[in-house]
Amino acid sequence: MDILLGILRAILFVVVAYAVVFVAALVNILYERRFMAFIGDRLGPNRTGPQGALQSIADAFKMMGKEDFRPLLADPVLFTLAPVMVMIGAVSIQLVLPYTQGFLAIDLNIGVIFLVAITSFTTLSILMGGWASRNKYSLVGGLRAAAQMISYEIPMLLSLLIVAMIVGSMRVSDIVAFQAHYEWIGFYAPFTFLIFYISSIAELNRGPFDLPEGESELVAGYATEYSGMRFGMFYLNEYAGLTIMSMVIVTLFFGGWMGPWADAITWLGVSWIGLFWFLVKTYILVTALIWIRFSIPRLQVDQLMAFAWKILIPLGLVNILATAAIILWVPSWKWGLAVFSWVVFFAFVGLFDPILKWRLRKQRERQPVVSA
Amino acid sequence: MLGMFKAMRQTMSHLPKKKITVQYPEQREVLPARSRGLFRVVIDPSSGDPRCRSCTLCESNCPVQVIRVNHTSKYRLPVPNAARISEARVAAQQGIDIKHLQPVLDDYYEHGTGLIAMLQNAQDVYGYLPRVALQEISLQTGVSLSQIYGVSSFYNQFRLSPVGEYIIDVCHGTACHVAGAVQITEALEEELGIADGKTTTDMKFTLSSVACMGACSQAPVMRIGDQTYGGLTPDQTRKIIRDLMDEVGGEKG
Numbered sequence: 123m124d125i126l127l128g129i130l131r132a133i134l135f136v137v138v139a140y141a142v143v144f145v146a147a148l149v150n151i152l153y154e155r156r157f158m159a160f161i162g163d164r165l166g167p168n169r170t171g172p173q174g175a176l177q178s179i180a181d182a183f184k185m186m187g188k189e190d191f192r193p194l195l196a197d198p199v200l201f202t203l204a205p206v207m208v209m210i211g212a213v214s215i216q217l218v219l220p221y222t223q224g225f226l227a228i229d230l231n232i233g234v235i236f237l238v239a240i241t242s243f244t245t246l247s248i249l250m251g252g253w254a255s256r257n258k259y260s261l262v263g264g265l266r267a268a269a270q271m272i273s274y275e276i277p278m279l280l281s282l283l284i285v286a287m288i289v290g291s292m293r294v295s296d297i298v299a300f301q302a303h304y305e306w307i308g309f310y311a312p313f314t315f316l317i318f319y320i321s322s323i324a325e326l327n328r329g330p331f332d333l334p335e336g337e338s339e340l341v342a343g344y345a346t347e348y349s350g351m352r353f354g355m356f357y358l359n360e361y362a363g364l365t366i367m368s369m370v371i372v373t374l375f376f377g378g379w380m381g382p383w384a385d386a387i388t389w390l391g392v393s394w395i396g397l398f399w400f401l402v403k404t405y406i407l408v409t410a411l412i413w414i415r416f417s418i419p420r421l422q423v424d425q426l427m428a429f430a431w432k433i434l435i436p437l438g439l440v441n442i443l444a445t446a447a448i449i450l451w452v453p454s455w456k457w458g459l460a461v462f463s464w465v466v467f468f469a470f471v472g473l474f475d476p477i478l479k480w481r482l483r484k485q486r487e488r489q490p491v492v493s494a
Numbered sequence: 495m496l497g498m499f500k501a502m503r504q505t506m507s508h509l510p511k512k513k514i515t516v517q518y519p520e521q522r523e524v525l526p527a528r529s530r531g532l533f534r535v536v537i538d539p540s541s542g543d544p545r546c547r548s549c550t551l552c553e554s555n556c557p558v559q560v561i562r563v564n565h566t567s568k569y570r571l572p573v574p575n576a577a578r579i580s581e582a583r584v585a586a587q588q589g590i591d592i593k594h595l596q597p598v599l600d601d602y603y604e605h606g607t608g609l610i611a612m613l614q615n616a617q618d619v620y621g622y623l624p625r626v627a628l629q630e631i632s633l634q635t636g637v638s639l640s641q642i643y644g645v646s647s648f649y650n651q652f653r654l655s656p657v658g659e660y661i662i663d664v665c666h667g668t669a670c671h672v673a674g675a676v677q678i679t680e681a682l683e684e685e686l687g688i689a690d691g692k693t694t695t696d697m698k699f700t701l702s703s704v705a706c707m708g709a710c711s712q713a714p715v716m717r718i719g720d721q722t723y724g725g726l727t728p729d730q731t732r733k734i735i736r737d738l739m740d741e742v743g744g745e746k747g
Contacts, residue, residue: 160513161506161508
């Protein structure tokens with residue numbers, strides 16, 4: 123009986139995870155298109171359904187109706203497998219994320235490590251797709267994606283370690299429980315949050331880090347040879363990733379499902395107000411991601427890698443050492459950590475531009491100006 | 495990083511701004527009074543052919559001279575071989591030298607003039623539009639002969655039959671009519687032995703009546719070639735035409 127219940131529970135959570143992926147992708151695509159249009163002083167798609175609400179669904183049906191095309195020389199196994207595998211990351215991450223009180227699939231004691239490990243599946247499948255397509259643009263796009271995602275996983279992991287150090291546990295439900303009474307880790311460690319947020323944008327392959335599919339250089343990057351629903355899977359994953367990554371950030375830094383009257387309505391052992399707060403926080407972060415994408419221009423490849431390896435990783439390492447020292451030796455370490463992290467946060471934000479400008483000027487002075 | 499915040503503030507400031515999208519079918523912008531929209535060639539739904547006959551009236555009427563008609567037929571004639579071309583030329587040739595047409599066609603190639611301008615020039619060369627000339631224009635420009643015939647038969651200014659050396663135009667405008675233009679025409683018909691609108695058999699004179707010549711103060715008026723005669727009486731007219739017939743050796747009938 124227990125086994126049967128366990129299987130039913132597993133099926134339920136997988137179905138929910140898939141539903142979240144599909145619904146989030148459809149919602150986010152429409153949300154992003156309309157947000158982008160409004161930023162550009164346009165209206166965006168508003169004809170299909172009320173205010174264009176059914177546009178994404180129409181697009182999805184269009185995609186399913188397209189021809190399932192595979193290039194003749196493409197690797198048949200990898201080419202078919204890549205779009206299937208790309209969903210693994212987005213779906214499995216949700217299994218350790220508490221949507222709300224009492225609505226969590228598995229409370230892993232190494233949840234944080236699971237998060238990082240499972241994210242790499244996306245990298246793998248993108249690389250597979252790029253490799254199997256037998257197309258130079260796809261290959262370059264796939265390799266770029268691999269390089270970028272592996273590079274940015276390191277600062278991400280360093281930030282995750284700080285969260286684990288602060289909480290003293292790698293269990294995701296412990297991390298949420300630590301943040302009760304509005305003691306959000308995002309307030310204690312804003313600099314860590316900043317690093318995590320920047321890395322997560324790069325992990326999602328979104329602007330300003332959307333080089334793997336930089337259409338001005340690479341046609342459509344790793345997805346060049348994909349069409350129809352196979353392309354749709356990559357597309358779905360990319361847009362569902364917005365919500366999933368924001369859910370992770372909310373869980374780690376902004377108190378998860380905690381909020382005013384989070385426990386007020388409990389039905390079937392699940393607190394529904396908590397779910398509401400979880401979604402509200404998630405969508406604030408999704409909005410920020412979209413907003414950033416349409417505000418900041420795309421980086422160059424060398425700038426992208428330099429930003430990870432020369433700035434984020436050293437700063438992350440320094441940050442992890444300093445945080446560890448504060449937790450170890452400062453008596454009221456929460457306050458010490460907050461002061462340290464806010465100071466570094468403002469220093470980073472304020473000094474980034476002047477230092478960059480200074481370095482660029484120095485570089486220009488060093489290089490002789492070659493005139494034609 | 496502050497620069498990025500600046501960029502983000504900029505984008506956010508556009509969010510609540512008024513949108514420039516016009517929801518087209520429901521919402522239409524008021525066009526400026528002088529707007530004429532997009533010019534395009536109307537397609538005849540029954541045949542799929544353009545209704546444009548490349549008459550170039552639009553070209554000559556355009557006040558700012560932006561219209562340029564370069565007609566090429568969609569239905570190119572099947573390219574006849576050289577033998578058939580020469581055969582067709584010989585068959586159509588009735589004492590008409592096709593060489594005189596060449597400058598007109600060269601002008602067409604050089605300046606891309608419209609069909610009507612070309613036909614006008616061709617008529618200046620021959621005095622009318624012989625079939626062989628139309629055929630030559632058709633062969634060299636690719637406009638089908640039927641279209642050329644359509645244009646040349648539509649406009650009054652084109653004549654498809656030969657005219658005399660001297661064209662006698664008698665004004666039949668209101669003033670001239672009141673002053674006795676009918677009698678003038680009758681006198682001329684009697685002297686030349688031909689009806690109004692016909693040509694003498696020796697190809698010397700063509701008699702025609704035209705609408706107002708703009709010389710009402712001298713009514714009734716007659717014009718022979720470039721020479722205009724005013725204040726005519728039937729007797730004066732007879733004298734003029736007899737003198738001219740003697741001069742050029744024309745014969746009655």
